[in-house]
Amino acid sequence: MSVDRLLPGAGSEELVALISEIAHEQLAPRASAAEAAENFPRDEFRLLGRAGMYGLPYPERWGGLDQPYEVYLQALEEVAAAWMSVGVGVSVHVMTCLALVRHATPQQQDRFLPEMLGGELLGAYALSEPQAGSDVASITSRAKRTDSGYELHGQKAWISHAGHADYYLSFIRTGEDRNHGVSCFLVPAGIGGLSFGEPERKMGLTASTTGAVYFDGVAVGDDRLIGAEGDGLTIALGALDSGRLGIAAAATGLAQAALDLASEYAEQRVQFGRTIGEFEGLQFLLADMAAAVGSARACYLLAARRRDAGKPFSRDAAIAKLTATDAAMKVTTDAVQVLGGYGYTRDFPAERYLREAKATQIFEGTNQVQRLVIARELLRD
Structure with a gap:
C-alpha cells in the first residue's frame, strides 16, 4: 500500500x-x-x-x-x-x-x-575501528604531519561501501587528547596505501558491502582536512544525530514493506474456508504491526521537524532510532509468523526483511547506546 x-x-x-x-x-x-x-x-x-x-x-x-x-x-x-x-x-x-x-x-x-x-x-563513513565502536573516542588510527599534509596509518572496521566508495570520510587521530585529538579527512579512493579487507559475511544486507579499510602511509594534502585539526569527533557525532534519523526512516520503510507483505498475504491465504485475514487473532496481530510502523514514522518525523526548526534534536533522534529499529524487528518477525511456513522460506522476502531488521538495532549506535543518550539528556534537563 x-x-x-x-x-x-x-x-x-x-x-x-x-x-x-x-x-x-x-x-x-x-x-x-x-x-x-x-x-x-x-x-x-x-x-x-x-x-x-x-x-x-x-x-x-x-x-x-x-x-x-x-x-x-x-x-x-x-x-x-x-x-x-x-x-x-x-x-x-x-x-x-x-x-x-x-x-x-x-x-x-x-x-x-x-x-x-x-x-x-x-561516499563511505570511516569512523569505527576494531576496538572503537560505541566508544569512538578510543580511535587509534593516526595521522602524522608532513611538509605537504598528513600521512595516515591504521585500520577502520565495519565500513559500508568499503572497496566500492569513491571517497572515505575518515576520522583519524592527530593528537593525544581523547576528545579533541581526532581530525576528519576526505580520502579519495585509489590513493596509494589505501586497501580493504574481505567483505564481512553478514546475515542480512548482503548487497551492501561492509569491510575493513586500511591506511598504510596514505598521503593527503591539507586540502583534504575537513574542519579544523582536532574537530573530528565533533564533526562525527554531529553528523550521527542526523544519520540516526536516516536509519530510523529506513527501518520504518523496511517495517512498512513487511506489513504490506503480511497484509496482502492475509487477504489471499485461505484456511478453513475463509481468508486468514478474517480471523480476529490475525487481525489483532496486523493491527499491532500497523501501530508499530505508525509510531516509528511519527517519532522520526517529530525529530526531523525539530531539526528543521533549528531546535536541539539529539534526544529525539535517539528515541526515533530506538523506536523505529525495535519496531522493524517486531514487525518483520510478525510478518514471518503471518506467512507461516512460507515466511521461513526464501520464496517470499519476509525472511530477508527479518535478517535485515536486526542490523538496524546495531549500527549508527546500538540501541543500548541510544538508551544511554536518552537517559543522559533526561538527567541533564
Missing part, C-alpha cells in the same frame, strides 16, 4: 513521488536477486543521485534541492521499503555530505559537493 504522507507542499510531494516511483519500479524488482548474489548496487546509487535524492536536504548552490529534512527522510523511507541495502547506503552517503556542508571551507564545498550530491561520487 502507498503511505498517506503529510508533506510541506506540492513541490515536496512531487519529489517524494518521483523517488517512490524509481524505488518501486527500478529498485524493488532487482532487490531479491542482488541480495542473493551479494551484488553491490552501484548503478542504483548513481540513478538515485541523478534523480536528486542526495541533494534533497542541501542547498541549491551545490546542486541540492533545499528541502526540509523531513522530506528527505520520507523519500528515504520509500527507497528502503523497496530495497533496504540501498536505503542504508543512501543514509550513509548523505551523512558524509553533511560533514562537508557544515564544516568544509567554501573552496572544498564548491570542489566536492556538486559531484557528491549529484550521484557521481559515492
Whole structure:
C-alpha cells in the first residue's frame, strides 16, 4: 500500500513521488536477486543521485534541492521499503555530505559537493575501528604531519561501501587528547596505501558491502582536512544525530514493506474456508504491526521537524532510532509468523526483511547506546 504522507507542499510531494516511483519500479524488482548474489548496487546509487535524492536536504548552490529534512527522510523511507541495502547506503552517503556542508571551507564545498550530491561520487563513513565502536573516542588510527599534509596509518572496521566508495570520510587521530585529538579527512579512493579487507559475511544486507579499510602511509594534502585539526569527533557525532534519523526512516520503510507483505498475504491465504485475514487473532496481530510502523514514522518525523526548526534534536533522534529499529524487528518477525511456513522460506522476502531488521538495532549506535543518550539528556534537563 502507498503511505498517506503529510508533506510541506506540492513541490515536496512531487519529489517524494518521483523517488517512490524509481524505488518501486527500478529498485524493488532487482532487490531479491542482488541480495542473493551479494551484488553491490552501484548503478542504483548513481540513478538515485541523478534523480536528486542526495541533494534533497542541501542547498541549491551545490546542486541540492533545499528541502526540509523531513522530506528527505520520507523519500528515504520509500527507497528502503523497496530495497533496504540501498536505503542504508543512501543514509550513509548523505551523512558524509553533511560533514562537508557544515564544516568544509567554501573552496572544498564548491570542489566536492556538486559531484557528491549529484550521484557521481559515492561516499563511505570511516569512523569505527576494531576496538572503537560505541566508544569512538578510543580511535587509534593516526595521522602524522608532513611538509605537504598528513600521512595516515591504521585500520577502520565495519565500513559500508568499503572497496566500492569513491571517497572515505575518515576520522583519524592527530593528537593525544581523547576528545579533541581526532581530525576528519576526505580520502579519495585509489590513493596509494589505501586497501580493504574481505567483505564481512553478514546475515542480512548482503548487497551492501561492509569491510575493513586500511591506511598504510596514505598521503593527503591539507586540502583534504575537513574542519579544523582536532574537530573530528565533533564533526562525527554531529553528523550521527542526523544519520540516526536516516536509519530510523529506513527501518520504518523496511517495517512498512513487511506489513504490506503480511497484509496482502492475509487477504489471499485461505484456511478453513475463509481468508486468514478474517480471523480476529490475525487481525489483532496486523493491527499491532500497523501501530508499530505508525509510531516509528511519527517519532522520526517529530525529530526531523525539530531539526528543521533549528531546535536541539539529539534526544529525539535517539528515541526515533530506538523506536523505529525495535519496531522493524517486531514487525518483520510478525510478518514471518503471518506467512507461516512460507515466511521461513526464501520464496517470499519476509525472511530477508527479518535478517535485515536486526542490523538496524546495531549500527549508527546500538540501541543500548541510544538508551544511554536518552537517559543522559533526561538527567541533564
